[in-house]
Amino acid sequence: MLGPRLRFGAFIAPFHPVDENPTLAIQRDLELVQWLDELGYDEAWIGEHHSAGYELIASPEVFIAAAAERTKHIRLGTGVASLPYHHPLILADRINQLDHMTRGRVMFGAGPGALVSDAWMMGIPVQKQRDRMDEALGVLVRLLRGEEVTHASDWFELANARLQMTPYSRPSVEMAVASQVSPTGARAAGQHGLGLLSLGATTTAGFNALASNWAIATEQAAEHGQTMDRNAWRLVGPMHIAETRDQAMEDIRFGLEKWIFYFREIANLPLVPEGDDPVQAMIDTGMAVIGTPEDAIARLDQLVEESGGFGAFLLxxxxxxxxxxxxxxxxxxxxxVFPKFQQLNVNREASMNWVRGNKDEFTSQVRQAVGARIVQHMMEKGADNIRPDIVAMITGAASKETPAE
Structure with a gap:
């Protein structure tokens, strides 16, 4: 019996150095999603950021609308929408519209907002971001299921609020909450029975927190009458692979230093390992896979073992x-890499092994069949146009297989 099919996708913040043309950078992000769709990736999640100049997409919803028109199969999610930045009704209405426009291919990922500078510009107290995410998420879940909601808050209000259109997806679009090291996302996912997006799953802290965050989510789900589905758990981590490890290491020297500069000097996320050689440090700490498909498979096996199982890996x-x-x-x-975790070649290998195990029998049968037709031709037309070696082969085979009188 086949096991569960691990899904694959991409988590696109995106990251673009400030020496690039931003218009072309966003265009390349759209091209990436198209390429993923052609290759059979299952999902792409698009981030929301408003400052620091590196993560350029301000509206994942606008990006998803454009990407949906350029793709056929891949599902597209907000990865993630920063809930404290939006009135819940407006955000829910936009997601619901995308649900209809994409015929159910949209997903809704939620978080508190990763960049302090974003919240600062909007006058949102940083210490309130996670509380506001929790509050907004509670009403968003209900709105996206088509319910009527009345809710009074110190930062938004809903009075008999309801989406105009019944959700296309039932009971609603798929929803997931971002989580890294703290239990905030895991608690919120559990309380509402939503999916979990584990960011930085390959960092030391993120890797070590996988099992504990899942335990927190399932505990919260039980307390609130919900259930957690491992198939809706997504792990996120960076990988770059090539035909050889040396080639992969050489490839990433193109842009790794700029990425490290952003996280070390600008962003407030501790994602950068220490070391004289940043490429080697990424490998040694296990933060990223920089190598071959075999290296990617080995790392994914580790993640499956540490987590106990999950539904998708997002690059x-x-x-x-x-x-x-x-x-x-x-x-x-x-x-x-996909074939290993999606059992794509199980039947092919079984078929090949079966044919290999019966090769002698099949070869004997085909020789008999071909030989019989040649003998028939010789009896009708003679052997003038038949190569002598073929005549010898057929007559020799016939003498071996026909009992002596």
Whole structure:
């Protein structure tokens, strides 16, 4: 019996150095989603950021609308919408509209907002971001299920609020909550029975928190009459693979230093390992897979074991390598890593082994069948046009297989 099919996708913040043309950078993000769709990736999650100049997409909903028109199969999610930045009714209405426009391909990922500078510009107290996320999420879940909601808050109000259109997806779009090291996201996912987006799953802290955060989510779910589904648990981490480890390491020297600069000097997320050689430090700490498809498979096996099982792995889009090498990395994942975790070749291997095990019998039968037709031709037309070696082979085979009188 086949096991569960691990899904694959991308988590696109995105990350673009400030020396690039931003218009072309966003265009390349759209091209990436198209490429993922062609390769058979299941999902792409698009971030929301408003400052610091590196993560350029301000509205994942606008991006998803454009990407949906350029793709056929891939599901598209907000990864994530920062709930304290929006009135819940307006955000729910936009997601519901996308649910209809994409015929159910949209997903809703939620979080408190990653950049303090975003909240600062809007006058949102940083210490209130997670509380506001929890409050907004409670009403968003109900709105996106088509319910009427009345709610009074110190930062938003709903009076008999209801979406105009019944949700396309039933009971609603799929929803997930971002989680990293703190239990905030896991608690919120459990309280509402939502999916979990574990960011930084390959960092030391994120990796070590996988099992505990899932335990927190399931505990909260039980307390609130909900259930957690491992298939709706997504792990996020960076990988870049090539035909050889040396090639992969060489590829990412193109842009890794700029990415490290952003996280070390600008963003308030401790994602950068220490070391004289940043490429080697990423490998040694296990933060990223920089190597071959076999290295990616080994790391995913570790994540499955540590977590106890999850539904999807999302590659963090990082732009460490040149565009051609980046596309090749995603292609190698689809060609050589997907099959291991999706059992794509189980039947092929079984069929091959069966034919191999019966090769002698099948070879004997085909020789008999071909030989019989040649003998028939010789009896009707003679052997003038038949090569002598073939005549000898057939007559010899016949003498071995026909009992002596």
């Amino acid at each position: 963090m889009a990082h732009n460490w390598a040149p565009w051609a090498a980046t596309k090749r990395s995603y292609e190698l994942m689809a060609r050589y």
